[in-house]
Amino acid sequence: MDFSELPLSTEWIIIYVFIALAIIVPIIAIIDVIRSKFKRPYDKAIWLLLIIFFNLLGALLYFSLSRERKKPRT
Numbered sequence: 001m002d003f004s005e006l007p008l009s010t011e012w013i014i015i016y017v018f019i020a021l022a023i024i025v026p027i028i029a030i031i032d033v034i035r036s037k038f039k040r041p042y043d044k045a046i047w048l049l050l051i052i053f054f055n056l057l058g059a060l061l062y063f064s065l066s067r068e069r070k071k072p073r074t
Contacts, residue, residue, distance in 0.1 A: 026052075036071075038069055
């Protein structure tokens with residue numbers, strides 16, 4: 001595939017950025033869930049399932065709602 005054939009209009013650039021975010025943000029969220037300790041033992045499994053099944057939406061929910069459910073770092 002010749003890269004000169006790729007469409008580079010503004011709409012396509014926005015789509016490429018959104019696709020990149022839809023891949024990168026859930027990966028970062030999954031890594032954060034695995035490394036974190038939660039107050040309840042099943043919270044980790046619930047967050048992982050939400051991120052896996054709802055991808056970007058699950059990751060955004062995790063980053064916005066999970067802070068108060070985590071144990072403080074020592």
